[in-house]
Amino acid sequence: MGIDSLMITENGLLLAGKGFRSVVLVGRLENRLVAIKILRSDSPIKSMEHEAKMLTIANNANVGPCIFSYTKDFIIMEYICGPTINSWISSLSFESSEKLKKVIRLCFEDCFKLDSVGLDHGELSDASRHVIIRDGVKPVIVDFSNASTTRKVSNVTSFFSYIMYGKVAPNVRQILGIKMQNVDVMRTYKRCISEENFNSLIMSLGL
Ligand SMILES: Nc1ncnc2c1ncn2[C@@H]1O[C@H](COP(=O)(O)OP(=O)(O)O)[C@@H](O)[C@H]1O
Ligand SMILES: [Mg+2]
Known part of the structure; x- marks a missing residue:
């Protein structure tokens, strides 16, 4: 918005x-x-x-x-001024794939920061209303009302589910070229949260 x-x-x-x-x-x-x-x-x-x-x-x-x-x-x-991630993505043209990749990468990086400090946001598997894109380039995660420091962290995995299966515009999966191989890399990260496994995920997604 x-x-x-x-x-x-x-x-x-x-x-x-x-x-x-x-x-x-x-x-x-x-x-x-x-x-x-x-x-x-x-x-x-x-x-x-x-x-x-x-x-x-x-x-x-x-x-x-x-x-x-x-x-x-x-x-x-x-106050974060900008559209929510869903409306921002829907308005993108196919030529903007580099911009899209950059924003998705920044989202994953923020999710990894949260995983690393043990804070689970709790509502990122439907990120549509909880990520705002500021200045057309900088995603900001909002709404920590359901966040927890005691629940097992699943920010990266939840955001991955949003991209992979969620109500995101279908052109995202097309632009990112999501493959089954990405799911395997995601599982490895889920089993062991580490910078190395995070970097492998980012690489496998071509981000
Ligand atoms: N810091 C903020 N800057 C701009 N808009 C915000 C901000 N925080 C929330 N919003 C907007 O308000 C909506 C509702 O806020 P949210 O924190 O999700 O409330 P709730 O906890 O009731 O779900 C969000 O979907 C978002 O569009
Ligand atoms: Mg909310």
Whole structure:
């Protein structure tokens, strides 16, 4: 979602997005735009504190929107201006394959950073609404509300499933030339999470 496609609510607020736990508004803090994620009264989660802690861990690994402050009811974080990964991919032409490969590679790298610090995002097998492409080149993973430091990490494997089997535009699999051999390399990484196995995966995907 670009800044031009933000919604204006009945009371004149700028809406960046809605989830089933929260609404995300755009505000201004000093001289920058920020996202204000507010807990919905009907949310199954009753506090934003867990998400704030998870996002802080992600930030320490250089992943996710930068968190500025939080309370039990809201989180103020960096506003990421851009389309979600699905709409960005759908608008790509076949000639943009290098751009697509670069963005997918950056997504995998962020997933690997999260795997390496033991933080499982939890919702990357349907990454469609949880990766925003900033400036047409930089993917940012959002929504750490379902993240965990105790669950077995599966960020790289989940993102791989999204690319391989998910509701992503079919031209992605075509451009990347996904093959069964990629699944074998993915399994090796899943069995043993290491930089070497991650690099083999990236290589086998031609990224
Ligand atoms: N930091 C952010 N910058 C811009 N848009 C955001 C940001 N965080 C969330 N959004 C948008 O708001 C939507 C809902 O936020 P999300 O964190 O997924 O809420 P929920 O936990 O309720 O699912 C997202 O799908 C995304 O489009
Ligand atoms: Mg969400």
